[in-house]
Amino acid sequence: MAGNTDPLSARAKLAVTAGKAAAAVSRAAGRGSGSVIGGKVALRLEPDLLARLSTHLDVVLVSATNGKTTTTRLIAEALRASGPVVSNALGANMPAGITSALAGGSDAKYGVIEVDEKYLAGVARDVDPKAIALLNLSRDQLDRAAETRMLAERWREGLAGTKAVVIANADDPLVAWAASSCPNVIWVAAGQQWKEDSWSCPSCGGVLQWSGDDWGCGECGFRRPTPSWALSGDHVLDPHGAAWPIKLQLPGRANKANATTSAAVAAAFGVHPQTALERMYDVAAVAGRYDVVSFSGRELRLLLAKNPAGWLETFSLIDAPPAPVVLSVNARSADGTDTSWLWDVAYGRLAGHPIFVIGDRKLDLAVRLEVAGVDFRVCRDLDEAVAAAPPGRIEVIANYTAFQDLRRRVGN
Template sequence: MTQLPLRAQLATALGRTAATLSRVTGRGDGSVIGGRVGLMLEPDLLRKLAADRKLVLVSATNGKTTTTRLITSALQEVGEVATNAFGANMPAGHVSALSQAKQAPLAVLEVDEKYLPEVLDTTGASVVCLMNLSRDQMDRAAEIWLLAQKWQRALTGTDTHVIANCDDPLVTWGASTATRVTWVSCGQPWKEDSWCCPRCGGPLDRKGDDWACRECSFRRPEPAWVLDDDAVIDPRRQRWVLDLQLPGRANRANAAIALATAETFGLPVERALPRLREVRSVAGRYTTVERDGRSLRLLLAKNPAGWLEAFEVSDAGLPIILSVNAQGPDGRDTSWLWDVDYRILRGRPVYVTGERRLDLALRLHVAEVPFQLCETFDDAVVRQAPGGIDVIANYTAFQQIRAEFGRAV
């Protein structure tokens, strides 16, 4: 690694100190404040820290943190990897992550969809993973068609190797200007945001994961990698059973992207896959924590597509606690709750909490899902008998719950 200029060294050192103080004082995990301090002292710090490294940027509406973790685990087979493991996915978080592993030749960074063009331009990343686009925080991120268009412009004329989910028409359109794309078929269970062609606006004909526009030539590309139920088929048509500890189809899709990415580093499936199988929890997601004889499994769901995934891995035989906030990182607008089909919860004991519990309560009432309204998360827990409980929370509600259990990883 090239030695940083003196100013950048000072900014990095002070940022690490701020991050350490944040952790020691219990204010946070230090994954943002350190980067903010560093960027105040050296605005071009991210570019300097990214130089001479081979970077992977991971962006999507759902699954960024998990896929980042899976790719990182795989690439640790070949060297030290810098990464923003806890989801601080804007430039301050990237600076903090790279500062903490200054000598790592590799870096895997989760990137907020809106910030991807800026971060790609700054870092010159060699690999970008694009997985899915669906409505999320519309008050902050705007229409997802606009995001896909920004991705498209950012990739035009770059040498970046793109790993992209060809089953999502918006992702395919966003990746279409890249000079080199590895297409992965890993599904698109949530289709409500992509019934129209992003190129011409015409209707899309969809059959399974395949799709094509009726009015122009835009259609699903032929994938090199295919998620096939519980396995991945590689470009040589060899089938690899995934056998992950992480639950659900969404995580198998994340693993397919991770394996395709690992191969761009010369890491074959037989070496990458065992490392993916070791991952059990990601920044608290899927963790089971204990309280007074109760076992609570923590699931994160931030938008309609995420709730669909959470319901898929949820245990229909258990009571469930739902917690929703609407702080800045969540998006202030909770109208997205009306896009989620909560009828799947009928017949389960449902407990509702969080700052916007009344919004969620109204939505459940209209869906004819019986529930109990709880003032606090603790109140919801103590109403349960000993045994298993599922917990689904959106971003800041999830972080508050996770903090109660010592930021379980």
């Protein structure tokens, strides 16, 4: 890590000040946190600002289709055992948002940064990370990134030869192929429930053969790397074979996988697995995800699911019928405007639940549920859905902008 010499020139300091002012104006106008516009203003004044802001930090980059916001939060909590952390905790994960986050971290030792998949290689060049965590790749925002293998190739080429320690999910063939160009990889068996984007070999195009979580290509020989860290039930297995209990407030198998990767990252910075995992227990919700709120006299749990892989993991969190479920789907630019992914989600798993459908694209979702043979009711908004729902805690599942709409409506 660099010394305490101030890395910022007068121009860079001016850029930081201008960015913070722009963010403050945005917040005052009720247009959100202001992190994106603040970063854009700062980068316009000093294009090298991201690199300058990170010179005094040991940086961890976290990228994936699903789970990167939660994993970023878990890693940040673990590393706070060893020093102060700056992080883009609200999920603004493109260069402008990352710049805004780092601008507030002059006293930090570590930077734990979530990065959008398309921007990972560029951000890695700018901030010279000590570690990069790669969790998974699957179909998402089909109008913006339609081909997952192309994204994996971008990672593979952009990260080739990196000096960073790469902590990568051995159970995802696309991630394994992307990371295999890196000289220093720590492989984690974190699981891969969604396999629909992993039937062909990313190396040669042949058919991958699966046996449980193990996979390999019979044509070119590319196969699952041997992991040194693994999720085993409710425990993390470290490279020495020791088992460390996972105790999280966050629900589900996916979050145990996130915790396993986070423990491996923390260990690369000298934080003991037991210490890291104990600190992760303090995380009860992440940017509203998993929050249980009161609304109109009812208890609602807010769940985010942005793409088929995310919906699959979320379904495993839902209590058995007859727990009522509200589904909300939008297709704004932040979600991706192509809703054809709805047909990749196994909505039949919700059979038996009272289902209420809302959101901008509620009719698209209604058609999908009709074909799946699932009973549902289309509602005008959350208020109507909650009023119509039978007794019991209501599970509310929404994609990205629909989730933000719901948080505003319930005052979360």
